[in-house]
Amino acid sequence: MVAVNKNYSEVAFKLYPKKNDKVIQYGTAGFRANAEDLDHIVFRMGFLAVLRSKKKNSSFIGLMITASHNPEEDNGVKLIDPYGEMLDQSWEAIATKLANADDSSLDSIINEIAVNENINVELPASVYIGEDTRPSSKRLAKAAYDGVIESGGSCTDYGIITTPMLHYLVKSRNTDEEYGKCSSNGYLEKLSNAFKTIRKDVYSHKNYLSELYFDGANGVGSIIMKEFLPFLGNTISVKIYNDKHNEVGQLNHNCGADFVKVQQKAPEGIPHVPNARCVSVDGDADRIVYYFTDENGTFHLLDGDRIATLIAGYLMELIKDTGLNFNLGLVQTAYANGSSTNYISNSLKIPVACVPTGVKHLHHKATEFDIGVYFEANGHGTVIFSDRVKEIIKKESTNTSLDAKKLAAVKYLRALIDLINETVGDAISDMLLVETVLHAKGWNIQDWKATYYDLPNRQLKVTVKDRNVVKTKDAERYCVSPPGVQDAIDKTVKKYANGRSFIRPSGTEDVVRVYAEASTQEDADKLAAEVVDIVRCLAGGI
Template structure:
């Protein structure tokens, strides 16, 4: 039976040091909890408690990351990381929500309830909880609250300080695999990535139309700090020109910069030079997503988002796999936000199977596990590639297989090196950047050649504020709206009016907003379709404020 003293102490400390002061209901979603930092102190403490209980249940190291990613600075957030580096198991999300919202007087009962539900009997085990934080001013105080929660249940917090979210995921996996995945520190992280990158690249830094220079927007966040260490380790193999690193640029986290800003506004971030045909990239506040872009000879902006990164990776992996001669199952996972042109290119031109998952990398990651080699990216630039144990074993065997040609053995060896370059645990902007640079270098491509693979359909994103986002329910990876009644019929009717028209709606995971996506054969049609669907959402789903206007 569990030791009652520890969680009674946790309850008393919560009431004294971290009382629940807010009445607003918080829900643990794809991004964990995100809201104003001033409302999160008690939540952080309680997530420290929950992490210890999760670690004892799983008999593994668990991670806690304090970040709000691409949100502005007044916000902060927290997410738990499971033993294999994945997001918190979905069945535990309601427990996280319950812990965050229960009144102080019921916290002890809730702890008891979870212990009983999962039969956690090892309450005296001093489990390790690794804690990381981003660069927000509120993060140190909130991370301390997490650590206090860990200590209150006699866990052992290991505070890594300021790290990227993907680095924290990496540390968790390293510890839970007894360092088989890598060394659980920043030095080990940089060494693994840069050694693999330089091994594949060799000494020929410029190749064909590819030049070994990239302009990097760090969003004035942790990605700006950490790229400096990577840049030093890369040496001359890749020249990284840094901007928005709290010295050059606005200095304010995610303000007019970062991956989300570039993706949403389809424009250059503040502070970056608009040199023509130069490869640029932006990461977000916690460096787990990345987008590329450039300006052409006519000064027009071109975006290379997560869809483009996914297709580039899938095509290269297929080529390399064919060189090995090994039969493995390669597939790509997208969300409904993926541009229809990218889906057609992948399935028709590359002949790679495409599956769809609900928005959120936890859903894509789960779906990607169905393949030996699973590529997944959201359009926002968040994604990675995961490899089955079967894949790694076959490739290792291939490096020493006498029946293989020398070229096949070398291809197997290169493939294994490429796996070391990829952070399989989660979308990692730094790792993904090195992957993109590796592939472009191998092909000898400049960024315009990458873009020339296919032409995106014009698309538009809108959002509608509603009284209650829960009136919108969806199915088929969020591509079909179930409620309100008749809304999907209206969407289908509107989309049918436009050549290559497609639209879907989905509720926000954190606020009473419905997101509307539309694409069509022309920009004007996409804009009009999005507005028309948004108006139907407003009318049928309880919109508040001014109704959307239809462009003429």
């Protein structure tokens, strides 16, 4: 089978030649690197998006330009499959081979993909492009657009949007808008209508007060949140900070979800109001964490673990009220705080599964439940409802023979399904979901914090010569290579009460990540530092 355009090598060399021999891998979040190294890679991903569209019988494919929580000088690109899911893992190796190939070999590689994947290259292809607010994003979006057009596809560039919005748009278009209207306003309307239906314009309830401080990470989240507020009406008051998305060097700098999670302190740019409920999103608004600072100036973080337990616990209560038999489960990674896992298993009695870090792993596992809740500790997560659940809920919502309590619960659950962006972690959707649950329970942020107490923890990273020398198993909780590393970690952990630590190679940076827990923050910090020394000594740290 022969590709439509036989001059990929010539076109690539002319428009976006390969500038360096740096090897790059398609990982959990696609390709990420310094923006100056990405032009030829993004252009080639335009080729790949067209091939993927043809492979999926002319379905629309998404192509997002973002580096999420990375520094502003970085950027990245990732593909989105037809139903809003991440690119199929079998194509990650294909993407990696295409990205690293010499210009002269592109023709043969593209034709090889077409043959091996049995692609009908005569089919039309369509691609949606989105981008974050980085100075390099517009240039790279143009490279992606050129790649799509040069390989015979059609392309729509949605400009600056959040990553979850592009996931939503792709799924909406491929489901003939069954998932929602295929437009930016359609996204805002779907979420806001569901939120207002549930809230019924009630501003406060018991200890809950609808006032929120929003850290936009100086990125697209602040832009979309400003557009969103008129749709929400008077249901919630959101004060937006860190919205200087046009200032170079500001994106994710001392602000945003990753900064708050890793540094465990409030971002710059948000005023200190004791016990005020605050949220931070990341650069492309697919992560969210909550936090507050009490009257004594002590910082309190409510991360993805907290969000997951809040949502899962409430869904469990709601399912019981419906009287329906649904299998609810929660998916975590090794980064989940040990206290959260104990709380979910022992107090909420909800099944917990642990998988390797990366949304693709959590998302896949969550589909094994009727209702699957998944969140990484960094605040990236969502809820997935099976088709069976949706069909039953839709049918039961019109069942007038149900008693009033059950019928109300069913209708409430149906509205929640519309409020949740099932395709991927979505900071804005997740924020509205958390606010819905807190409002329903009548909780303020201190009430939420009091459900259980986190073990103190610390995350660090170590620059290494080659992160790939570190190999793990058991959902990344056990290091199998280099030899001796896990034994050294185990010996060190035993020195600390409630100690736990693991290492893993980063999927987005050339570093090894270290996580540690212990009974006190001092011990957690000491344990993390000792494990960093182990990595430097035994895993080639520099």
